[in-house]
Amino acid sequence: MTSAAASPPHPPSGRPRRRRPPWAGRNYSLLAVAAFITTLGAHGALIASSFAVLDTGGDGGDVGLVAAARTLFLVVFLLVGGAVADRLPRHHVMVAANALNFLSQGAFALLVLQGEPQLWQMMALSALGGTGQAFFNPAAEGMLMASVSGEQAGRAFALFRMGMSGAAVGGAALGGALVAAVGPGWVLAVDAAAFAVAGALRMFLDVGHIAPRVPGSGLLADMRDGWREFVGRPWLWTIVAQFSVVVAVVGAAESVFGPLVARDELGGAGPWGVALGAFGVGTILGGLLMMRWKPQRLLFAATLSVFSLALPSAALAVPVPLGVLIAVMFVSGVTIEIFGVSWITALHQEIPEEKLSRISAYDWFGSVAMVPLATALAGPAESAFGRTPSLWGCAALVVVATTAVLFVPDVRRLRRRPPATVVAAGDVCLEKAVPTQESPAGQESPAGQESPAGQAGVSPR
The missing domain is CATH 1.20.1250.20 (MFS general substrate transporter like domains)
Incomplete structure (x- = not known):
């Protein structure tokens, strides 16, 4: 972002230049847009996957098995995913996880569009999706928190979560309508495409401001350190x-x-x-x-x-x-x-x-x-x-x-x-x-600065 001293006070049009707020930098903007896209697709896919199971003659128990496969593998690999995301560049982990979700959801969509997928196939692909999320979620949350700083963090996190809430509501409504109009297979295909687009955006994240990872004693040692x-x-x-x-x-x-x-x-x-x-x-x-x-x-x-x-x-x-x-x-x-x-x-x-x-x-x-x-x-x-x-x-x-x-x-x-009293x-x-010396709640400080977390449908954070 060009500094005020280096840029003219007014553009040629005569209007004052509007500067982005400090917390809306490149990384934050990329993360917010990518997360909005995948949240929109994922909440439509939740409805589509349920109807895909039901359309093959499955019942509520079969829907639960497909959902449980995803949750089980999410839980199993979460702690490993957190340790990996702190060892490797987080944006690399996020892009790799998006690629896995793109492949698994794309295969799910293809099976549904081609005919009658078997229950075990849908469970296996759902498990792959949960594995991808287990590596993605800790990396994404760490990357988000590393993308903002200072007193603006609370505002940045609030706007990010607000965007995700809007995408969740809109995705569920749009997904339900699309399932009724074109069938669950195409909605799953759209979700796969959303992962591809989001992964491409995340490839452009800048991690130059983050200190290089110091090699540790191993993955298990890093997990113990986290514990x-x-x-x-x-x-x-x-x-x-x-x-x-x-x-x-x-x-x-x-x-x-x-x-x-x-x-x-x-x-x-x-x-x-x-x-x-x-x-x-x-x-x-x-x-x-x-x-x-x-x-x-x-x-x-x-x-x-x-x-x-x-x-x-x-x-x-x-x-x-x-x-x-x-x-x-x-x-x-x-x-x-x-x-x-x-x-x-x-x-x-x-x-x-x-x-x-x-x-x-x-x-x-x-x-x-x-x-x-x-x-x-x-x-x-x-x-x-x-x-x-x-x-x-x-x-x-x-x-x-x-x-x-x-x-x-x-x-x-x-x-x-x-910020003035930050300690180690x-x-x-x-x-x-x-x-602390803060302005009254809800009011801006003299500097105009104001001082986020988690997955819809799984955790209110």
Whole structure:
């Protein structure tokens, strides 16, 4: 970007030159555009893959097997993917993972378009896709956090997450329409093309500002080092443990119990889709909020916002009228963005750059590891205890897990670190250790500066 001193104050047209904000540099812009493209395609592909299975005569159990194959391989390879992304240039790992996803999704589309794919073939290709994501996710999150700096980080992360939320909502709506119009095979082909385009964009990422990786003692040693970094920070591992419970029970409530309540009490799939759409709209508005609001106690504000995730389960347990459910889902969407932006800002602030991907891998692992178990146990829980008690149990687990995290001192005291008081990477900035001098929440500082995280459908981060 040309400096103000080197560029004329006005272009020939006489209008003032508009400069990009400092956090919207080349890498950030490339990452945001590429992620928007793949998120748009992926959420359409989620619908397309389900209908591809059903169109071959499969049932709900077969749809679950294809989805479970992806999740299983994602979980198995996540920690390895994090260690690899901290050993190699992250953009190389991202491009390689995109290539694998392009090939696996392209083969899936070809099988569907040619005739009747076998269940084992769809499971195998889904597993390859999950493997690619296991290597991609930690590398991408580390690359994103390395692409911004200073007080602008929170705004940059909020805008990034807002774009992903919009792509998720739009991708699901567009994907559903395209599946009905042209069939699931072509939607899967579009998703494969999205991976190819995104991988090409990521080849142009500039990593010249990132220090070269110093060869370590080996992959296992790097994984052990990441584990020590993870367990050595109580605020980090307790929140990841909290979300392993929260994501699992919220996922079970919304993927298993929600459609059943909608069928029996709300009028079917249409009203349930509207409620889920309200959650998506809430995440977009939550991102707008977090572009302006900079809570000083990052993790305290983030954790308080998680209590709202108990509301959808409670609303389904009653069950409340559709209008109330829509409002509850909307509020949950807004507040989860408060958590998401505050969380990724804390990681960006506290974790050394060379360990970002390994920590991100543990974060992802905690978020997705218990989801298959929770969804598998939802049916037996309904049979044993009833649907309403099971939903109240989901809400209670969210409240208990979130309350427990508030007893961790670092969660209550870790503060946003202003640029003038940045200390050595990895040192926790606590309330009494580094006083802050910030503008009132929601207002710009005199310099005009304002001070992100994770995968839709798997983790609210």
